[in-house]
Amino acid sequence: MDSDQIKEKRDFSRPSEHLVNQSLSLAMDYTWDKMQLDEHWRGEALCNVTITAEQVFLFQCLGKSPIPDAELYKRYILSEQKDDGSWPLVTKCHGDISASCEAYLALKILGMSPSCQEMTKARQFILKAGGVSKVRLLTRISFARFGLFHWDAVPHLPAELILLPPSLKFNLHRLSPWARSTLIPLLVITHHRPIYALPNGRSVANDFLDELWVDPTHKMTSHSSLFTSRELDPTELLFSGLDTALSYIGGLRRFPLRKKALRYCIQWILNNLEQPGECPEISLPIHNNILALLLEGFSQDSPAVKVGMEAIKRFTCQDETGKRLQTCESPVWDTALMIRAICDLGWNTYDDRLEKSIDWLSKLHMPKIRGGLPGFRTQKVLRGLSFQHDKNITPGVDDTVAVLLSMLHQNSSKIKSDTVLRAVMWICEMQNSDGGWGAFNTDNKQWLNKTPLKALRHSSTTDLTGYVLEALGMVLNIASQKDSEDLRLWLAQTKVLGVIATASQRAVRYLAQEQEESGRWYGRWSAGYLHGTSAAISGLAWFADGDNWVKDMITSAVSWIKEVQNLDGGWGEGFESCNDRQMAGKGYSTPSQTSWAIMCLLEELDPDDASIRAGINYLLAQQQDTSLKRQGASWEESNYTCTASPGSLYLRSQLSSHYFPIMALGRYRKAMLCTHAD
Incomplete structure (x- = not known):
């Protein structure tokens, strides 16, 4: 298609000022309507069917018969099935073998007949994809609990991992909080190797899913593929060799330190469940925490198990499509980004509702981090101040930066507060040796991702580094204003400005090293290059004045952005770009x-x-007016754009398709007023 044809399909006319104002007005009506308790925002974090399937599996393990709300769970799972019978990890993407197998098992537990059309199509897809033997590690463990896989077909996860000292390169402190909260209860579960009953009974070699095996007479499939990739990797071979050695000695299940290791695991779980408001903010570990406690002798009526079951309810959603589970909650992120959007469109920053939302965020600061591993001192990098919701365990750089940006945009004078200052210093302490930032721990190594559990580490990412650089640049800019001499003197005395300047320079160098020849950056936390490039530019823009090197980076990135604009005037990217x-x-x-x-x-x-x-016209055209319901107007998107765990779990934030367009339209309106005021 030539350039003339492309131009004909895009609307290059100047957007009407009236339409932009009307769009933002309707969007704000929707914004205030969605405010929770007049203080914060909380959108649903949609994910694939596996989290809901795991809820069905938990009920089955607990002996809940009939399963509560079975028809509602069934309706939701069926609503996510593709025409080819599969279930995908991401909407508008090809089917996934693990998600499809989990959905199939959940539906069969819920009473669906294997001969019905939906199950027949699902079975055909699964067998064509290689059968149930091809599922990933976490699915194998889930199925092994019912005797659908032999436990020897699952990699050994010795509980003694929790005893490894921080001085070793591999220890649980180096894992991401997601991986740690997932792994520790699995150490208990894989030690006990439980077998729970299915509707056809309890068996160590259950034939409940025999129809999903290409050859059901050979179920003892090797799990070596879970360790090794297409290319020979020494680290993967090492873990594979260790697993083989563990197989010969029974997985250390009779090792003298096993009881101590299990005790440490349970204590860690209790630290995360028993204290009010301290449950993990992701649902899958809560399922496994409950099972681990029960296997170690706790009853279903014990306080810790009850707290876990109550916590699961927080993640449960229900509408016309049925009942489902979210994988996580993100009220801090949603509230911070919504505040930022409101400020970008030029709203009165002293609006009482906005002040209340800022106060709500301020109360979530964490002056002291708790929840370390039993027997270990909390890491130095966990000291300082962060912002988290309903827990005091794993501080996140991403949430903290989002809160900082929202506070400073709402009122720049908040830079003088002790809360903001300490948060800035904490973020600088969290910088990795390469100059970038990861979401949680510092300087996690790439080789940790060679283990069977993927996404164990969170190393530096360009998108998060860009957002941190934006916050640091904003602090430096506020301090440089003519009327900020007292602030500069105060910050100079505390040596904050020097720390920020050094961290910023290192971050700029990191982004320069990570920029690809095309001008783009890859982002870890949302769909690939569009997010990574946007975040990097948002940070670099604060350091472009007088620096041709930074300007060249931005110019190159902007050229790439223009090149990939779609024919409808918008932009989009799937998760295929990851590989x-x-x-x-x-x-x-x-x-x-x-x-x-x-x-x-x-x-x-x-x-x-x-x-x-063209991009603004696309946004104006995509906004859906719901003003007849007095809810204003917003934008909807069925595509998943957020990454929780690359290759296995992606999210679609319900509110991200609302506050990001407000930001774009608000900044566009402001830029037009400043540039074309005449």
Whole structure:
């Protein structure tokens, strides 16, 4: 298709000022309507069916018969089935063998007949994909609990891992909080190797899913593929060899330290469950925590188990599609980004509702981190101040940066508060040796991701580094204002400015090293290159004045953004770009990804640029007016754009498709007023 044809499909006309204002007005009506308890926002974090399937498995393990709300769970799982009978990890993506097998088992437990059309199509897809033997590790463990896999077909996870000292390169402190909260209860479960009953009874070699095996007479399938990739990797071979050795000695299950290790695991679980408000903010570990406690002698009526069951209810959602579980909650993130969006559109920053939401965030600061592993001192990097919701265990750089940006945009004078200052210093302490930032621990090594459990580490990422750099740049900018001499003197005395300047310089160098030849950056936490590039530019823009090196980086990135604009004027990218760079910037347009791109372009181009016009027109056209219900208007997107665990778990934040377009439209309106005031 030539350039003339492309132009004909995009709307390059200048967006009407009236339409932009009307769009933002309706969007704000929706924003206030969605406010929770007049103080914060909390959108649903949609994910694939596996989390809901695991809820069905938990009920089955607990002997709940009939399973509560079985028809509602069944309706939801069926609503997510694709035409080819499969279930995907991401909407509009190909089916996934593990998700499909889990959905199939859940439906069969819920009473679906294998001969019905939906189950027949699912079975055909699964067998064509290689059968149930091809599922990933966590699915194998779930199925082994019912005798559908032999426990010897699951990698050994010795509980003694919790006893490894921090001085070793591999210890649980180096794992991401997600991996740690997932792994520790699995250490208990894989020690006990339980076998729970299915509707056809209890058996160590249950034939309940025999129809999903290509050859059901050979179920003792090797799990070596869980360790090794297509390319020979020494680290993967090491873990494979260790697992083989553990097989010969019974997985250390009779090792003298096993009782102590299990006791430490249970104590860690109790630390995360028994204290009010201290349950993990992801649902899958809660399922496994409950089973681990029961296997270690706790009753279903024990306080810890009851707290776990109550916590699961927080993640449960129900509507016309049925009943389902979210994988996580993100009220801190949603509230911080919504505040930022409101400020970007020029709303009165002293609005009482906005002040209440800032106060709500301020109360979530963590002056002291608890919840370390039993017997170990809390790591130095966990001291300081962070912002978290309903827990005091794992501080997150991402949430903390989002809160900082929202506070400073709402009222720049908050830079003088002790809370903000300590948070800034804590973030600087969390910087990795390469100059970037990860979400949680510092300097986690890439080799940790060679183990059977993927995504064990959170090393530096360009998108998070870009957001941190944006916050640091904003602090430096506020301090440089003419009327901020007293602030500069005070910050100089505390040596904060020097620390920020050094951290910023290192971060700029990190982003320079990570930028690809095309000008783009890869982002870890949302769909690939569009998010990574947008976040990197948002940070670098604060350091572009007088620095041609930084300007060149931004100019190169903006050129790439313009090149990948879709024919409808929007931008989109799927998760295929994670493994295939040729798919970078390619995918169905979405409101959130289009907004990221527009905000990139506004940092470098005149707001009247043709690409920006087309992007704004796309957003205006995609907004859905629900004003008849007095809820204003918003944007919807069915595509998943957030990454929880690459390759296995992706999210679609319910509110991200709302606050990102508000940011883009608000910044566009402000840029037009400043640039074309005449």
